[in-house]
Amino acid sequence: MNITINKQGGKTLVVLDGRIDSSNSDRFQKDMAPLMEGDSPDIDIDCGGMTYTSSQGLRIFLLLQKSVMARKGKLVMRNMNSHVKEVFDITGFSNIITII
Amino acid sequence: MKKKRFNPITDRSSEIITFLMASPDMPDDADLRFKIELSIEEAVENVVRYAYEGGIGWLEAGTDLDDKSLILTIELRDAGKPFNPLEEADPDITLSANERPVGGLGIYLCKQMMDSITYRYEDGNNVLIMKKLVSPERA
Numbered sequence: 001m002n003i004t005i006n007k008q009g010g011k012t013l014v015v016l017d018g019r020i021d022s023s024n025s026d027r028f029q030k031d032m033a034p035l036m037e038g039d040s041p042d043i044d045i046d047c048g049g050m051t052y053t054s055s056q057g058l059r060i061f062l063l064l065q066k067s068v069m070a071r072k073g074k075l076v077m078r079n080m081n082s083h084v085k086e087v088f089d090i091t092g093f094s095n096i097i098t099i100i
Numbered sequence: 101m102k103k104k105r106f107n108p109i110t111d112r113s114s115e116i117i118t119f120l121m122a123s124p125d126m127p128d129d130a131d132l133r134f135k136i137e138l139s140i141e142e143a144v145e146n147v148v149r150y151a152y153e154g155g156i157g158w159l160e161a162g163t164d165l166d167d168k169s170l171i172l173t174i175e176l177r178d179a180g181k182p183f184n185p186l187e188e189a190d191p192d193i194t195l196s197a198n199e200r201p202v203g204g205l206g207i208y209l210c211k212q213m214m215d216s217i218t219y220r221y222e223d224g225n226n227v228l229i230m231k232k233l234v235s236p237e238r239a
Contacts, residue, residue, distance in 0.1 A: 022145050023114045052134065054141045055205040065197045083134040090212045091205050092193025 002049075003031050011042045017049035020057030029060050036064060041073025048079035053087060065097050076100060101175065103162025109178075113148045116161050117141050125165040125172055127234040135213040136172070139230055142206035143176055143185075151180025151226065165234075171215075174230045183226060184219045185210075 001018035012035055020028055035043055043064065053061075061077075068075040076098045080088065088094045102123055106116050120126075120140050127133060147159050160177040185207040191200075211217055216231045 021114075021141060052137070054138055054145075055203070055209055056145075058205055059202050062197065062200060062202055066202075069197055083131065087138070087209065090193075090209065091191070092195075092200075095194075096197040096200065 001028065003028065005031070005035070007040070010040045011044055012040065014043060014045040015049070016045060016047055019052040020050065020060075021052060021054045022056050025054075025056035025060065028057065029063075032060055032064055036067035039071070041068045041071035043068060043073070043075045045075070045077045046079055047077050047081070047084060050084055051081065053084055058087070058091060058093060061093065061097060074098065101162040101164040101173075103160055103175070105158055105160040107158035108156045109148050109152075109159045110156065111148075113141070113144050116144050116148075116159060120161055120163055120174060123163040125163040127172065129234075132232065132234055136174070136232055139210040139213045139232075140174060142210050143174075143228055143230065146183075146185060146206060147176060147178045147180065147226075151178045151183065153181065168235075170233060170235045172232045172234045174232075176228045176230075177225050179225050182221050184221070185228065186217060186219050 001016065001020060001024050004015040006013045065075050078100050080099055085099070088097070088099060102125065104119055106112055109116070117137065117140050121133070121137055126136065144159070144161070151157060157178060157180055162175045164173040188207050190208050191204055210230065214230045215233050218229045220227050
């Protein structure tokens, strides 16, 4: 998996490429950890290249959403493919994270 | 059934998943493969992480396809502590982000993605059998 993180204005732009599974979720959580603190909580994640996520990925997206909400920010996930979107739908994550 | 015993299994989830997904019993359809791989990962991870409580143990993984090539069967067998994942309560997916506990979605995803899951404890082994309709009509 490839993760690109850029700051633009007060927002953090993240581009995810590849798979999030049990083999790399620890690294993904480490890479996302800095985004879970600080005073610019708005995060925009481009999931266009994300081909797969297991429950290991979901737990990190939930941690991210909780931390963003605690800081009154907004998390947006965009361009999700249909397989990944179904995982978010089935688990109710589509209702608690803004997906566009 | 085409099966293989992995022993030990510590840190070998990816290898076990790859073995199962490479089986000739697996369908070609991308949507079916996504659902099957996700279910396999969640079920295998459960065994690798929790069955032997940090100790060393084995997992036997196999696939089978019925005579009509309609129903794929995935069987996982381990000798870890007895654990029936089907007895775990489903998560409340109507809760808000703040109320949602972190984790506990793996088995729920298996149940949603597969057509049937059965569990039995047999001869000191946990046996988990997941089935999925893989007929071309379905895909």
